[in-house]
Amino acid sequence: MKEAFTSDNIAGASDSVIAAIMAANQGDTMPYGNDDYTAQVTRMFTELFECDVDVFLVSTGTAANVLSLSAMTPPWGSVLCHSESHILNDECSAPEFYTGGARLVGIGGKDAKIDPIKLKTLAHQKKGDVHSCQPSSVSVSQVTEVGSVYTLQELKTITAIAKEAGLPVHMDGARFANALVALGCTPAEMTWKAGVDILSFGATKNGAMTAEAIVVFKKPLAKDLGHLRKRGGHLHSKMRLLASQMIAYLTDELWRINAEHANGMMALLQDGLKGIPGVKINTPAQANMLFCTMPTPMIEYLLAEGYAFYTGRWAEGMIRLVTSFRTPKEGVEAFVESARYFAEQGA
Ligand SMILES: Cc1ncc(COP(=O)(O)O)c(C=O)c1O
Secondary structure: OOOEOOOHHHOOOOHHHHHHHHHHOOOOOOOOOOOHHHHHHHHHHHHHHOOOOEEEEEOOHHHHHHHHHHHHOOOOEEEEEEOOOHHHHOOOOHHHHHHOOOEEEEEOOHHHOOOHHHHHHHHHOOOOOOOOOEEEEEEEEOOOOOOOOOOHHHHHHHHHHHHHOOOOEEEEEOOHHHHHHHHOOOHHHHOHHHOOOEEEEOOHHHOOOOOEEEEEOOHHHHOOHHHHHHHOOOOOOOHHHHHHHHHHHHHHHHHHHHHHHHHHHHHHHHHHHHOOOOOEEEEOOOOOEEEEEOOHHHHHHHHHHOOEOEEOOOOOOEEEEEOOOOOOHHHHHHHHHHHHHHHHHHO
């Protein structure tokens, strides 16, 4: 079996996360988040983000997203997001379900980043018209779905437009750590200091087993989240087993170490592929995900060799490669070598 670049979800969890679950598994604690582990998670996030935050642990990124959206969007509202966003394309209409019917409005924009000019128009469209869905919130993905990363200035531009229209801003941070490492800024700078009101803080793709956090910076948005989470089936009775994962993930900067590794492996992969005849980088990878295009025979060769990655879902020849905190350097080098070998043989 050769290296797989299918997703960062194919990696298991970090050893220290599993060890933390084992340790937290001893003895009894109060259920439903009324335990010391869960309280510690809130303290750790408060320190990490340098501000007072409300934290709601859930077990999937989809739950974090759709519960966040339901806290900021009424059933008659609309969520303005990129047309390639995960919430629009890959959550099986859970956002509509959890919000009680809100509409997701996809906006175009290069590299899967929302076009500010289009956002500005849509943020005000038909406001107050009783016949129309009301623009209610904005959601950005950081890392985006094509592997690009919003700069702090780009984020601020989006959030300023949203604020001016009175719309709260959600960030889908399923790959939050990868984006942060790419920008080299602080968690505060990439969130509330840039105008983000509520964050889906992803951990599962980058070392946790099943733990994600909704981190609320704008206090009023937290008001109903306890009930929304319970109603949505994500108030875990044995919350300490989620909390212990998050504690391990935040301890000794495991999140940063893991993301640095994943991003580093992607940089190596991208650099190697760049020079190979026939390979085109579609969107330069800034974090741990890359979309590129290859001749179909090269794709077939790599798959036959035993490498794994997604293809056939997009334009012909387009493939997606994702590295994780566990991707080995040798696996990356072997993949590049195989692609190069094929290109040279073909030539
Ligand atoms: C950008 C983005 N957001 C959210 C999610 C949802 O995560 P989960 O599969 O844990 O529900 C994913 C998962 O692939 C993702 O890529």
